[in-house]
Amino acid sequence: MSPRFESWGRLGGPAQTGIALAGWRTAAGSVLPYGNGRSYGDSCFNSAGALVDMRGRNRILGLDPETGVIRCEPGVMLWQIAEAAAPYGLFLPVTPGTRFVTIAGAVANDVHGKNHHRRGTLGRHVASLRLERSDRATTDCSPTDNAALFSATIGGMGLTGIITEVALTLMRVPSLAIRQVSHRFERLDDYFELSDAHDDDHEYSVAWIDQLARGDRFGRGVLMLGDHASEGGLDATPARPLGTVPFTPPLSALNRLTLTAFNALYYGRAPMGRSEATVRWDSYFYPLDRVIGWNRLYGPRGLMQHQSVVPERGGREAVRELLSCAARHGQGSFLTVLKRFGDVPSPGLLSFPRAGYTLTLDFPHAGPRTLALMAELDAITVAAGGAVNPYKDARMSPATFAASFPNWRTLEAQRDPKILSDFWRRTALQLGAERPLAEAAE
Ligand SMILES: Cc1cc2nc3c(=O)[nH]c(=O)nc-3n(C[C@H](O)[C@H](O)[C@H](O)COP(=O)(O)OP(=O)(O)OC[C@H]3O[C@@H](n4cnc5c(N)ncnc54)[C@H](O)[C@@H]3O)c2cc1C
Structure with a gap:
């Protein structure tokens, strides 16, 4: 049986303790x-304290077909929203590559989708949030009310309080099918x-890259x-x-042999040229969701995404350079995805997306040599003036974090003093936060 709390990389680490939402303010130690x-x-873990499990709070509270605004409890999954919205010709304005994500988790990471070049991040479509904090009364916030707290909470990785309600403006679509x-x-x-x-002419755009191709085929792939569709x-x-x-x-199960076969098959299956x-909406957005528990294929040491x-x-x-570095290290990435982010500004203080190119590489964790590869990828990213995604990470250095998110102290100032995560302890707090830590009491 799976433990109650896992993160997708299955990288192990100390067991997590869960507590209920009611009474979190008075629980001993820190919570997340x-x-x-x-x-x-480890951005969704809190080994030194407890996790507040939000999955039970999963009711849709209302949907106004006129305004397209849906109100949800925090644990509502994206698939629930898609199901409730579809009959009205409405759809998620932004969706990540899995529908098994809660709305509050998606807001807290300010997730992006294949239409970032047009619609920016999910946070841009959040009309308002309700937030419970340990140091003040429940607060409603939006781009106009309590705007600083709103901005810190979008992409704030759960650190600014517990979201108990989200109002999201949906997108009108003629059908769910994708041309x-x-x-x-x-x-x-x-x-x-x-x-x-072509990107600007289409709602969605993403490319798969055959990371194993070398020589004059280096970087070959398929842009989707x-x-x-108007009908479907x-x-x-x-x-x-x-x-x-x-x-x-x-x-x-993902070794060089299986990766080579998979990549050749995937590339070869796509017709030449245009x-x-x-296609079905779920096969376009969520191809990986069709194999339940695919992350287990990465073996007992888990999966590291960069x-x-x-x-x-x-x-x-x-x-x-990033692709060459991975090739030089001889560690194959099972899924390599490249996308151009647009310049629509993110509303979140610590949102990851910004104008440029985003590259995602997935490696089976093979111990120190994978960590060495990741550190080199970090160095290339930082030297290029870029950022490493914190909610895909379990090991970046505090310096990489600070270079990626120079305004992290503004989030630290808005952090609920009762809330902490393993990620924040490992990065921001190592950089010399000036606030008392919740663990002081632990
Ligand atoms: C197959 C796959 C594909 C993916 N594709 C993409 C993609 O295309 N784009 C992208 O951006 N991401 C992508 N992701 C990452 C995923 O979308 C995000 O990590 C998402 O935020 C996870 O949400 P969750 O509900 O599982 O929350 P968790 O992972 O459990 O938590 C995420 C964060 O939200 C916080 N949080 C949770 N609930 C609350 C609450 N009620 N109040 C305040 N904070 C809260 C947590 O503390 C944590 O910091 C993908 C992940 C997978 C597995």
Whole structure:
């Protein structure tokens, strides 16, 4: 049986203790709200204190078809919102690559989707939030009311209080089906040209990269552009899962052999050049959700994801360098995703997305050599003026964190004194926070 609290990377670490929402203010020691553990590392853990499990608070409180605003309890999953909204021709304005995420967890990480170049992050579509704090009465906040707290909470990784309600403005769509235009490209430079030429004409854009291709095929892949089709219906019932990975194999099933076969198959399956197809919404947005527990395939040591964003200026060279670095280390990334973020500003104080290119690499954790690779990827990212994603991370240094998020102290000033996470302890608090720590009492 899976433990009650996991993070998606399954990297181990101390067991987590859970407490109920009622009474969290008076619990001993520090606490941290927990959504559905789809963060990859330790930003959703609090080993020295307790987690407040929000999954039971999962009612949709109202949906106004006129304004398109849905009001939810914090533990409502994105799939619930998609199901409730679809009959009205409404859809999530931004969705990450899995629908098994709570709305409050998605707000707390200010998640991005394949339409960042058009609509920015999820936080831009949050009309208002209700926040419980240990040091003041329950507070409603929005871009206009208690705006500083609102901005700190969007992307604030749960540190500014416990979100107990979210009002989200949905997006109108003609159907859930996606008209997908794919461009198979032969080399990395082709991606940049295709993305420049086509991103702005489409709602969605994301590229898969064959990270194992070398020589003149280095950086080859498939750019997948998409728009909601004018016809295709509004049924949000997802396709049945293809299967479940029932247990963790003793060794990672994702070795060089299986990766090479997978990449060749994936690349070869895409028609040469440009092709078009209408695809189901869930297969476009959430292909990985079809295999329940796929993260177990990474084996007993778990999965390390590295997501970076580098500014547009100099970004192409940085992406090339990041991919070359991974190739040099000889560690294959099972899933490599490249996307151009737009310049729509994020409302969150510590939001990860910013204009430029974001590259995501997934590695089976192979111990010190994976950590060495990750540190090199960090160094390339920081040298390029970029940032490393904190909610995908379990090991970045405090210096990398500070370089990625120079305004972290402003969030620290807004942090609820009762709330802490393993990530914040490991990064921000090592940089010399000036506030008393909740653990002082532990
Ligand atoms: C297959 C897969 C694909 C993904 N694709 C993307 C993607 O495309 N884009 C992207 O941005 N992310 C992506 N992610 C990451 C995922 O979307 C985020 O980590 C998401 O925020 C996780 O939400 P959760 O509900 O599981 O929350 P958790 O991971 O449990 O927690 C996330 C954060 O929210 C805080 N939190 C939880 N509940 C509350 C609350 N009630 N009040 C205040 N804070 C709270 C926690 O303290 C924590 O800091 C992906 C993850 C997976 C597994």
